[in-house]
Amino acid sequence: MKVLVIGGGAREHALCRSLSLDPAVxxxxxxxxxxxxxxxxxxxxVDALDGAAxxxxxxELVADLVVVGPEAPLVAGVADAVRAAGIPVFGPSAEAAQxxxxxxxxxxxxxxxxxxxxxxxxxxxPEEVDxxxxxxxxxxxxxxxxxxxxxxxxxxxxxxxARAHALACDRVxxxxxxxxxxxxxxxxxxxxxxxxxxxxxxxxxxxDGDEGPNTGGMxxxxxxxxxxxxxxxxxxxxxLQPTVDELRRRGTPFSGLLYAGLAITxxxxxxxxxxxxxxxxxxxxxxxxxxxxxxxxxxNAANGTLDTLPPLxxxxxxxxxxxxxxxNYPETPRTGDPIEGLLDVAAEDEPDAYVLxxxxxxxxxxxxxxGGRVLSVTATGSDLAQARAKAYKAVARIRLxxxxxxxxxxxxxxxxx
Ligand code: AMP
Ligand code: GLY
Numbered sequence: 163m164k165v166l167v168i169g170g171g172a173r174e175h176a177l178c179r180s181l182s183l184d185p186a187v188x189x190x191x192x193x194x195x196x197x198x199x200x201x202x203x204x205x206x207x208v209d210a211l212d213g214a215a216x217x218x219x220x221x222e223l224v225a226d227l228v229v230v231g232p233e234a235p236l237v238a239g240v241a242d243a244v245r246a247a248g249i250p251v252f253g254p255s256a257e258a259a260q261x262x263x264x265x266x267x268x269x270x271x272x273x274x275x276x277x278x279x280x281x282x283x284x285x286x287x288p289e290e291v292d293x294x295x296x297x298x299x300x301x302x303x304x305x306x307x308x309x310x311x312x313x314x315x316x317x318x319x320x321x322x323x324a325r326a327h328a329l330a331c332d333r334v335x336x337x338x339x340x341x342x343x344x345x346x347x348x349x350x351x352x353x354x355x356x357x358x359x360x361x362x363x364x365x366x367x368x369x370d371g372d373e374g375p376n377t378g379g380m381x382x383x384x385x386x387x388x389x390x391x392x393x394x395x396x397x398x399x400x401x402l403q404p405t406v407d408e409l410r411r412r413g414t415p416f417s418g419l420l421y422a423g424l425a426i427t428x429x430x431x432x433x434x435x436x437x438x439x440x441x442x443x444x445x446x447x448x449x450x451x452x453x454x455x456x457x458x459x460x461x462n463a464a465n466g467t468l469d470t471l472p473p474l475x476x477x478x479x480x481x482x483x484x485x486x487x488x489x490n491y492p493e494t495p496r497t498g499d500p501i502e503g504l505l506d507v508a509a510e511d512e513p514d515a516y517v518l519x520x521x522x523x524x525x526x527x528x529x530x531x532x533g534g535r536v537l538s539v540t541a542t543g544s545d546l547a548q549a550r551a552k553a554y555k556a557v558a559r560i561r562l563x564x565x566x567x568x569x570x571x572x573x574x575x576x577x578x579x
Pocket of ligand 2: 378440444
């Protein structure tokens with residue numbers, strides 16, 4: 163099987179790593195990729211947002227499967243363009259990707275499907291904003307309706323801050339605050355059959371102790387020893403299957419990866435958000451634990467034959483990933499700094515710990531930072547404490563001027579707190 167992966171972050175590096183280890187994959191390409199992905203896949207340049215360009219590339223490569231990683235190409239219709247060229251694609255249509263592209267659309271689907279989520283108002287005028295903020299009270303949750311790379315959401319006790327964010331958006335969703343730990347649960351679907359993966363937890367805030375601004379995600383771990391063993395079954399029944407069924411009923415079937423961001427509240431599990439693609443950095447830990455070869459799973463989703471897939475097999479191991487971000491992330495990240503220590507990790511820590519690249523590129527013999535999130539250092543171990551120790555040992559070998567990372571990824575869970 164020849165596979166083309168679209169994107170260039172650590173999620174795509176994790177996807178490419180798993181695909182490169184799959185004996186069914188005879189050729190692996192990634193466009194545009196990054197300096198780390200180049201070790202496991204052949205890189206091709208492409209404008210990932212240009213459906214025609216991606217379809218042309220896939221045709222040229224005689225790809226048997228295209229996997230679209232990030233949300234922006236999906237919302238831009240890249241999966242539609244590839245499908246129209248007759249090539250199986252893992253990723254939803256632009257219409258179905260509105261589940262992530264528009265928070266208001268997602269709320270509408272959830273209401274129709276009876277999926278538990280925060281009560282919310284969609285506001286377009288300052289009067290509506292004030293009414294909604296007043297109705298819910300603090301803490302205020304204010305979400306830009308459109309795609310904002312994880313930075314469109316403000317959660318604050320400060321009314322002035324909440325109001326200013328709302329007024330800066332064209333259309334905004336203001337909702338009830340959900341109190342409780344968060345879980346990311348992914349499911350692979352072909353629009354009918356839904357196959358859940360293992361749950362993970364993401365660390366969204368920039369600093370230790372969940373302080374600082376929201377980011378794309380600073381680390382993740384899986385499994386969740388504190389979670390109810392029935393969680394996956396419950397979310398399948400209450401959230402994932404009803405959402406997939408509702409989208410099919412509307413004539414916009416969703417195939418690809420359905421990501422449920424959940425809050426485990428005192429009153430039950432609630433959906434915080436849906437995404438239409440693998441989460442980053444959760445994918446790094448979920449795929450580290452998946453034993454079933456990945457290519458066939460994705461191809462069956464693309465071809466509408468997931469009902470024929472044998473049950474997924476998981477490792478007993480735990481996995482932890484720690485994101486190394488550039489100076490000043492998430493505000494105005496500095497790029498172009500050399501990264502040292504990558505070969506030390508490869509020599510000393512692999513295969514238990516390894517570095518997945520996010521924002522990197524090669525300049526001659528040097529790998530330099532090229533984005534806000536630069537690396538995702540991932541490790542597996544017999545339990546979370548061991549996986550954590552291995553991940554942080556590898557993190558300590560990396561040198562990137564001005565970089566930052568959280569020191570408490572999976573710490574509480576590893577200690578049974
Ligand atoms: P989102 O982009 O919707 O995932 O929101 C980003 C982050 O904001 C989430 O991971 C939560 O930590 C937080 N958040 C979003 N919605 C709520 C809510 N209703 N209550 C509490 N926190 C929320
Ligand atoms: N880790 C959060 C996301 O992928 O949206």
